[in-house]
Amino acid sequence: MARKQTTGSKETAVAKQKKPSAAAAAAAKIPIARNLVLRGARSVRKPNRVKALVSMIDQGDETSFVDVLNEFSVSLSFAFSGTGTARSTVLDYLGIGRAEKSVLLCLIPESDEEAILQAIGEKLSLYLVGRGISFTVPLSAVSEIIANGITGAAAEKSVDGSKIMKDENRKYDLIVAAVAAGYVDEAMEAARSAGAAGGTIVRARSVNNQKAEQFIGISLQREQELLLILARREGKQAIMQAVSESAGLKTEAGGVLFSLPVDRTVGVSVVTESGDRKGTSDPEETGVSEAGEGKND
Numbered sequence: 680m681a682r683k684q685t686t687g688s689k690e691t692a693v694a695k696q697k698k699p700s701a702a703a704a705a706a707a708k709i710p711i712a713r714n715l716v717l718r719g720a721r722s723v724r725k726p727n728r729v730k731a732l733v734s735m736i737d738q739g740d741e742t743s744f745v746d747v748l749n750e751f752s753v754s755l756s757f758a759f760s761g762t763g764t765a766r767s768t769v770l771d772y773l774g775i776g777r778a779e780k781s782v783l784l785c786l787i788p789e790s791d792e793e794a795i796l797q798a799i800g801e802k803l804s805l806y807l808v809g810r811g812i813s814f815t816v817p818l819s820a821v822s823e824i825i826a827n828g829i830t831g832a833a834a835e836k837s838v839d840g841s842k843i844m845k846d847e848n849r850k851y852d853l854i855v856a857a858v859a860a861g862y863v864d865e866a867m868e869a870a871r872s873a874g875a876a877g878g879t880i881v882r883a884r885s886v887n888n889q890k891a892e893q894f895i896g897i898s899l900q901r902e903q904e905l906l907l908i909l910a911r912r913e914g915k916q917a918i919m920q921a922v923s924e925s926a927g928l929k930t931e932a933g934g935v936l937f938s939l940p941v942d943r944t945v946g947v948s949v950v951t952e953s954g955d956r957k958g959t960s961d962p963e964e965t966g967v968s969e970a971g972e973g974k975n976d
Contacts, residue, residue, distance in 0.1 A: 723840035727830040729821045730792055730942070732785040733853065735761060735879045735907070736811035740803050741781050747798045748785060753832035755825060756785040762880045764867050764906075780811070782881055782907070786821065788829050790836035796945045805946030812909065812946040816853065816939050817844070844942045851941040852915045853907060856922050857883065860902035862932035869925035870908055873917040878908040909941065 732754075736744060741758060748754040761780040787795060792815055799813050800806055854875075858866050863880050870878065883903040910918050919936050926932035 724837040725840045725843065727833055727836055727838060728789045729786050729818060729826050729829050730789045731816040731818055732783075732787050732792075732795065732813065733816055734783045734785070734799070734811065734813040735763075735780050736783070736803060736805075736813070738779050738781045740811070741783070743802055744783065744799065747802055748787065748795065750798065751791040751795055752788050753829050754785050754787045755829065756783055758783050759881050761907075764863075764878045764880060778809075780879055782879060786825065786829055787815075788833040788836065789838050790833050792943065793842075796943055800945040803946075810946065812944065814851065814853070814909065814944040814947075815942045817942060846940065849940050849942065850912055851909055851944060851947075852912055852938045853941055854878075854910050854915060854919060854922075854936065854938045856906040856908070856926065856934050856936045857903050858906065858926050858932040858934040860904050862926050862930075862934070863904040863906050865932060866906050866922050866926035866934060869921040870906070870918050873921035874914045875908050875910060875918050878906050881905040881907065909944070909947070910938075 734744065738760075745756060748756065759782040761782040763778045763780050796813060796815070804810050805813065854870075856866050856870075860882075867875075867878055881904070883905045906922075908918065915938060919938065922934060923936055926934040927936065928934060
């Protein structure tokens with residue numbers, strides 16, 4: 680009997696060693712909890728959102744472009760006819776000379792933003808000069824039904840919070856100048872004098888702006904042309920100032936100017952006035968460009 684009791688006491692002692700005290704258990708859990716918090720801080724997942732994708736491409740590339748979007752998720756696209764404005768001596772990132780272009784405005788899920796831009800750049804060869812350009816623009820609001828449909832199709836995806844663009848890290852802005860028909864060349868020449876390489880023209884018209892005209896004190900021509908220029912942020916102000924002085928509201932062109940922030944780009948090619956491109960046509964080196972560097976919230 681004594682032998683069995685001794686064995687039992689040993690077993691009891693072993694069991695007690697395996698079960699730490701409540702204080703020890705709590706102390707052991709503290710560093711683990713801290714590690715989990717730190718890991719979460721480095722990779723915070725955000726809910727999916729809708730972003731705008733703007734592209735200026737050759738009209739013959741529309742089908743391939745939409746095919747790329749459909750490969751990833753659901754998107755909503757609108758197309759407009761445009762015209763490239765680059766001089767024949769300048770191979771511009773928006774096209775060559777007066778080539779007819781398609782301007783596409785698409786709504787896409789933010790979770791697929793980088794992958795879509797990368798695929799568009801590769802399939803449409805946007806790493807080659809003159810093939811076109813594509814970039815994303817943040818949205819402040821969108822129709823709930825549209826947002827639910829687009830993000831719902833990518834419900835299993837989320838967004839890495841560290842990759843959401845901060846305004847101070849953006850490198851580009853989209854300049855939009857709405858001028859009276861017949862004055863867009865004058866506006867483009869003014870933009871070039873301030874450093875713009877080229878742009879894209881979209882035919883448009885003024886729609887029932889009588890009330891705004893009364894408050895602003897001007898009269899807008901019904902037939903309009905929109906000039907779209909992608910500009911580096913540090914050069915934006917000079918370009919807008921030059922266009923305003925040459926084709927602004929106080930001129931016969933009656934130009935209305937504004938700019939939009941740009942997040943990521945693909946197909947941007949920097950050229951000199953002589954037509955020489957700075958950089959390389961290697962798709963490995965001219966892929967998706969974040970309009971900023973460093974950490975983003």
